[in-house]
Amino acid sequence: MESNLAQYRIFYAVAQEGNISRAAASLYISQPAISKSIQKLEESLGTPLFSRSSRGVRLTEEGALLFQHVKIAFDSLKAGEEQLRQMTELGIGHLRIGVSTTLCKYVLLPYLKKFIELYPHIRISIECQSTSHTLQLLQERRIDIGFIGRPSSMGNITFHSLGEIEDIFVASKSYMDNLSLSSSTADIFHAATLMLLDKENITRRYIDDYLKEHHIDPGNLLEISTMDLLIEFAKIGLGIACVIRQFVQEELDRGILHEIPLGFPIHAREIGLAFPSSSSQSQALKTFTDFFR
Structure with a gap:
């Protein structure tokens, strides 16, 4: 021209x-x-x-x-x-969020309803996948923000903590009553069916490190794709499940599930918001992060 x-x-x-x-x-x-x-x-x-x-x-x-x-x-x-x-x-914009299915249900959704009521002009897209995939999408700038557990290596990702979560092992009372077990943690896990998230999940890697560190060798292992299924399988007595305490507190309080005592507690982990450090934040992203903080 x-x-x-x-x-x-x-x-x-x-x-x-x-x-x-x-x-x-x-x-x-x-x-x-x-x-x-x-x-x-x-x-x-x-x-x-x-x-x-x-x-x-x-x-x-x-x-x-x-x-x-x-x-x-x-x-x-x-x-x-x-x-x-x-x-x-008016706060109109488009926000692309990456989050695992578990954190979406138990962490994001309780806040999202109120956020949408306050900022109805912001269009939101949610991609549910593993934390590893979320980090990859952040690196590639294909999403704006991720809800993740704090990774061991941050790279060029900025992380804002929303608090801690605690991994525990739980089972139904009927499942524990049907097992003839000694009181040692190693004996419990060797005799029981241990239900864990699949290996693509960062939580699974964290628990694998815990089991290895304390020389716990599960006798029978069942891998499940989502935390919700882990909880449901534990409730119907299929085995001992590794879940997040905050997400089964109601079941614990009502006696539907029982925590398996551990000689060595699993250290709490941080969850929070992650976004690329080097990228400028849109108005929609600033509004969203300010709301969650």
């Missing part, structure tokens, strides 16, 4: 007004400057754009063709400006 945007802006105004003096008044530009700009645009395009008369100016056939495209361009710019205004003044 050889001509500059200012020339097309003047062309657009003259075409709309059908009069150079009115276009000059609307743009706060002198009439000679308007005429000179139109002349330069016609010269650069090699064709007359207006026919002139004592009553004003009219678009030529070539001018009318150009006006169709220029109008689309300026309408698009106007729409873009309006969207930016809404983003800054």
Whole structure:
């Protein structure tokens, strides 16, 4: 495009007004400057754009063709400006969140309802996958923020803690009563069916390290894809499940599940918000992080 945007802006105004003096008044530009700009645009395009008369100016056939495209361009710019205004003044934006199924249900959802009520103009997309995948999407800038457990290596990820979670082992009373066990932790896990999340989950890696550190070798291992299924399988007496205390507190209080005592407690872990350190935050992301903090 050889001509500059200012020339097309003047062309657009003259075409709309059908009069150079009115276009000059609307743009706060002198009439000679308007005429000179139109002349330069016609010269650069090699064709007359207006026919002139004592009553004003009219678009030529070539001018009318150009006006169709220029109008689309300026309408698009106007729409873009309006969207930016809404983003800054009304909080309109798009937020892409990555979160595991477990943290989505037990951590994100309780907050999300209130957030949407307060900021209905922010569009939200949620991708549920493992923490490892969430970190990868953050690195690739395919999501804006992630709900994760604090990873051992942060890289260029900024992490804001939302608190701690504690892993425990639980089983139903009927399952424990049906086992003939000694009181040692090693004997319990060797005789029981131990139910853990699959190996793609960071929680599973954390528990594997715990079992290895304390020389606990499960006799029978059942891998489950989600925390919800772990909890449900434990409730119906399929085995001992490694779950997060905060997510089964009601079942513990009601006696539906019972905590397995451990000689060496599992250290609590942090969960929180993660986003790329080097990227600038959109208004929607700032609003969201401020709300959760």
